Ligand code: C2E
């Protein structure tokens with residue numbers, strides 16, 4: 408038994424070492440890609456039923472490899488968070504997003520941009536200065552910027568969280584809670600904190616038509632959002648049936664492949680232009 412234990416230990420430690428090496432390599436590649444400005448920002452629009460048009464867009468980071476393939480943010484964002492590289496990476500995305508939203512505005516499309524903010528960024532000392540500085544430098548009006556944070560941010564360091572959120576609100580920047588329903592938001596926080604939008608997690612939307620409890624959860628989130636006077640966005644909407652059901656439940660803003668996939672800025676601009684002509 409002892410022998411088995413030892414070999415098992417060796418197995419785990421080798422596996423860990425391999426993971427550590429892979430992470431170190433990835434860290435080096437991220438750093439290099441940052442220096443070389445290789446990261447791109449894609450945009451996915453959100454559709455408003457009541458307006459009958461796209462009303463906002465989400466900025467999503469993309470990392471293109473030499474062979475043209477893309478690495479999923481789910482793979483490198485966690486490493487960027489663990490190494491602190493998410494700080495420069497996050498500022499880069501914010502800067503790009505502000506400039507692109509301004510470009511669209513000048514082309515006649517007033518579509519606010521929503522930028523994902525990692526908990527690591529949010530808790531960083533200079534976070535507010537970074538956001539306000541980047542926004543000011545870009546020239547984008549504050550109402551045109553929305554930040555997406557996850558529920559985890561709300562549950563930790565309440566004093567800091569409410570200070571940052573109050574400041575963002577005071578400056579006119581909107582805040583959305585991303586992946587809503589997967590974390591542990593308390594109703595008290597939601598009521599007390601200056602939040603503007605709930606984004607219903609795509610997991611619920613995916614199962615909504617096949618699983619009654621997921622449909623019930625979506626319904627409950629919509630009702631709660633309405634009671635708290637929050638705007639609701641459903642993500643991961645892939646088909647008409649989901650869209651119709653969400654509408655019935657009172658969710659007006661929808662995001663997903665049904666409407667558009669995330670795409671480079673130029674393609675989004677073309678999409679908006681073609682929609683405009685119609
Ligand atoms: P998220 O913020 O929840 O973003 C939504 C994800 O769902 C995106 O994946 C988007 O491409 C995908 N998606 C959109 N519509 C559909 C649909 O109809 N069906 C399905 N199956 N998926 C859909 P993506 O771009 O791979 O990003 C994954 C995650 O990486 C994001 O999840 C976010 O947590 C993180 N991320 C992406 N960009 C950034 C960034 O600039 N900063 C930070 N901190 N995180 C980011």
Ligand code: CA
Nearest residue numbers: 465523555585
């Ligand atoms: Ca998001």
Ligand code: CA
Nearest residue numbers: 585586606642
């Ligand atoms: Ca999400």
Ligand code: CA
Nearest residue numbers: 557585586608
């Ligand atoms: Ca997510």
